[in-house]
Amino acid sequence: MIRCSLAALLAAALLAAPPPAEAQATVPVRIRVIKGSRQGPPSFDPRLENQKRQLSALAYVRWELVDERSLELAQGKTQFFTLPGGDDVGVTLQERHGNAVTIEVALAARNTQSRLTVEKGQRIVHQVSPEKGGSAVFLTVLAWP
Amino acid sequence: MEADDLSLVSKAQAGDAAAFRALVVRYQRKVYAVALGIVKDPDLAWDVAQDAFVKVHAHLGEFEGKSAFSTWLLRIATHLAIDSVRRERRSRKDDLDDVPEETLAEGGEGILATALGNDPRQNLLRRELAGKITDALADLPEKHRTILVLREVEGLSYEELAERLGIHKGTVMSRLFHARKKMQAALARYAGLRPASEADSKGEEGEG
Amino acid sequence: MSDCTKIAPLLGARDHELTAAEAAALAAHLASCDRCRAIAADLAATEGMVREGLMARANARDFSTFADEVMAKVGRAERPGLFGWIGRHRAATALGTLIPVLAAVALLMYVRIEGGREPALFELSSEGEATTVLQTADGPVVLLAEDNGS
Numbered sequence: 001m002i003r004c005s006l007a008a009l010l011a012a013a014l015l016a017a018p019p020p021a022e023a024q025a026t027v028p029v030r031i032r033v034i035k036g037s038r039q040g041p042p043s044f045d046p047r048l049e050n051q052k053r054q055l056s057a058l059a060y061v062r063w064e065l066v067d068e069r070s071l072e073l074a075q076g077k078t079q080f081f082t083l084p085g086g087d088d089v090g091v092t093l094q095e096r097h098g099n100a101v102t103i104e105v106a107l108a109a110r111n112t113q114s115r116l117t118v119e120k121g122q123r124i125v126h127q128v129s130p131e132k133g134g135s136a137v138f139l140t141v142l143a144w145p
Numbered sequence: 146m147e148a149d150d151l152s153l154v155s156k157a158q159a160g161d162a163a164a165f166r167a168l169v170v171r172y173q174r175k176v177y178a179v180a181l182g183i184v185k186d187p188d189l190a191w192d193v194a195q196d197a198f199v200k201v202h203a204h205l206g207e208f209e210g211k212s213a214f215s216t217w218l219l220r221i222a223t224h225l226a227i228d229s230v231r232r233e234r235r236s237r238k239d240d241l242d243d244v245p246e247e248t249l250a251e252g253g254e255g256i257l258a259t260a261l262g263n264d265p266r267q268n269l270l271r272r273e274l275a276g277k278i279t280d281a282l283a284d285l286p287e288k289h290r291t292i293l294v295l296r297e298v299e300g301l302s303y304e305e306l307a308e309r310l311g312i313h314k315g316t317v318m319s320r321l322f323h324a325r326k327k328m329q330a331a332l333a334r335y336a337g338l339r340p341a342s343e344a345d346s347k348g349e350e351g352e353g
Numbered sequence: 354m355s356d357c358t359k360i361a362p363l364l365g366a367r368d369h370e371l372t373a374a375e376a377a378a379l380a381a382h383l384a385s386c387d388r389c390r391a392i393a394a395d396l397a398a399t400e401g402m403v404r405e406g407l408m409a410r411a412n413a414r415d416f417s418t419f420a421d422e423v424m425a426k427v428g429r430a431e432r433p434g435l436f437g438w439i440g441r442h443r444a445a446t447a448l449g450t451l452i453p454v455l456a457a458v459a460l461l462m463y464v465r466i467e468g469g470r471e472p473a474l475f476e477l478s479s480e481g482e483a484t485t486v487l488q489t490a491d492g493p494v495v496l497l498a499e500d501n502g503s
Contacts, residue, residue: 054491076213078149092149094171097401104171105495113170114495122492130497162424169420177414178407187414198423249357255391258398271402278406297403303370318362325365328403329395 026072027093027101030145033067033081036060038134051140054125066137070145078106083137089128091141101143120144150214158205165205169198172215175298176222182294183226185283193229197222219299220309223291230287248326256338257329274332281331289324296321356382357389364389365396 034048034055042061044052047068055063066084073079073093081089087109095102099120106113107128116124120143129137150171156164176197181190200221201208208217260270282290295301295309306317360382363375371379383390487494 051491054489054494057487057489057494076149078152097404106167112497113167115171115174116493116495118492124492125494127495127497136497162427165427166420166424169423173416173419174408174411174414177416177419178404178411181410182403182407187410191414191419195419195423195426199426202423202427246355246358249361249388249392254388255394258391258394274399275402275406275409278403279410282403282406293403294407297401298407302367315362318366321365322362325396325399326392329399332399332402 025096026074027096027143028070028145029073029091029093030068030070030142031079031081031091032065032069032140033083033128034138034140035064035066035084036136036138037062037064051123051125054123060136081139083129085129085137087129089139091139099144103141103143105139105141118143151210154205154208154210154214157202158208165202168214172218173198175215176218179219179222179294179298180226181279182282182298183223183287183291184230185279185290189229190226193226194222196225200225223295223309227287227291248323256333260336260338270336274336277332277335278328280335281328284331285324285327288320289327292317292320293324293328357386360386360389361392364393 032048034045034051036055036058037060040062044063045065047065048055048063067081069081071079073091075093075096078090078092081091083089087107090104090106090108092104092106093101094104094115095117100117102115102117103124104113104115105124105126105128114126116126118124124139124141126139126141127136128139150168153164153168157168173194177190177194180193180197181187184190184193197218201218208214282293285293292306292310295306301309303314303317306312306321307314310317312320360379363371363379366375383393485496485498487496
């Protein structure tokens with residue numbers, strides 16, 4: 001029977017201890033409010049470059065960044081964004097398990113609550129206003145940017 | 146507009162039904178999942194989950210915000226779920242703080258880890274097995290189902306489990322261990338994994 | 354009674370749930386016990402499966418009527434009037450009519466990320482007026498249903 005080294009000992013003990021509940025921890029997120037339009041000359045806000053591939057799935061030809069915030073989301077607390085047009089959106093960090101977070105996006109005006117669980121590296125893009133005059137507003141959430 | 150739990154609860158306490166409804170929508174699936182783990186039957190779990198929200202609403206005036214709203218809600222849901230399967234609770238002599246030797250061997254040792262590989266989160270087999278969890282759970286007695294569900298779905302600590310279930314921490318730990326071993330044995334059966342103990346008996350304690 | 358039966362309940366503890374003495378006893382035992390290391394590996398490999406399995410069942414179920422049914426049960430006790438439980442926001446956007454609540458969408462998807470990374474998990478459940486969901490390699494895109502007649 002080979003005696004384990006200290007490193008292996010620690011590794012074995014760690015194996016036995018699942019990740020902590022992390023009730024008080026915060027998660028850094030980057031949240032953007034962006035607007036897509038079908039009309040007008042095609043243009044793509046250079047600040048949205050890292051989302052270009054994801055947004056290319058949609059039919060809008062113009063994309064502009066309206067607001068961007070980098071912040072720490074604490075579990076259970078809601079962050080609010082006021083959209084162009086005056087409606088409010090609430091973003092809440094519901095749960096965190098390792099590299100996955102569950103985020104709730106709630107739109108009061110549309111009586112919509114979406115609960116999304118995504119892993120690190122995935123960005124949530126959620127429409128937050130209906131399309132009017134060929135334009136629609138979206139909220140994007142990226143955890144651990 | 147305020148949307149975190151405590152703000153919604155305050156509004157609901159003041160009679161704002163939309164605020165209460167938002168809380169229902171926020172927690173409905175989690176409450177259902179906990180109920181389903183305990184009562185096994187999906188339709189019964191649906192009713193228990195709804196009853197939990199109705200009961201919470203009826204007692205809104207008593208909630209003072211000393212604990213989290215979700216804790217209060219899930220505590221009520223747990224008790225309603227256990228009550229509805231009360232028939233199952235026979236007096237069992239398994240509330241031991243000690244773990245019997247035979248429990249250690251249940252489900253083989255290491256076969257699930259081997260099958261699931263180095264990065265179990267990314268594994269197809271893991272997803273298949275997760276799909277069989279309700280079957281595996283259904284094989285367990287209510288006490289084991291309940292403690293597993295509260296530990297994993299609600300995320301309670303040993304201390305919180307002791308308080309919720311009215312048992313000692315030592316009992317929490319051994320009951321959880323029993324429950325996980327039994328569940329793993331059931332999962333291994335469903336996955337068609339053969340216990341390794343038949344193939345090699347290295348390191349086994351002396352047999353009778 | 355073997356050490357294993359004393360040590361076994363210590364497996365699966367989270368941070369701060371074991372005393373220093375318990376943690377030391379655990380580490381010391383695991384250093385020399387194949388069997389308990391194997392048991393620990395099993396526990397680690399199946400960590401979170403109960404939650405995943407139950408939440409997958411919960412997400413797969415259509416919850417579109419759940420909240421309405423709860424509010425109706427609660428309303429029975431309060432009798433607020435026929436549409437008393439409709440929030441002011443819904444009334445404002447409904448222009449005097451009820452907006453139909455679409456079936457709740459619940460998806461559990463494993464998305465393969467381009468570039469050879471392992472599949473990533475995302476889960477979505479949505480109540481209200483979503484939705485269509487576009488599954489992209491970079492993450493979910495949730496679209497609202499179109500306005501009726503506006």
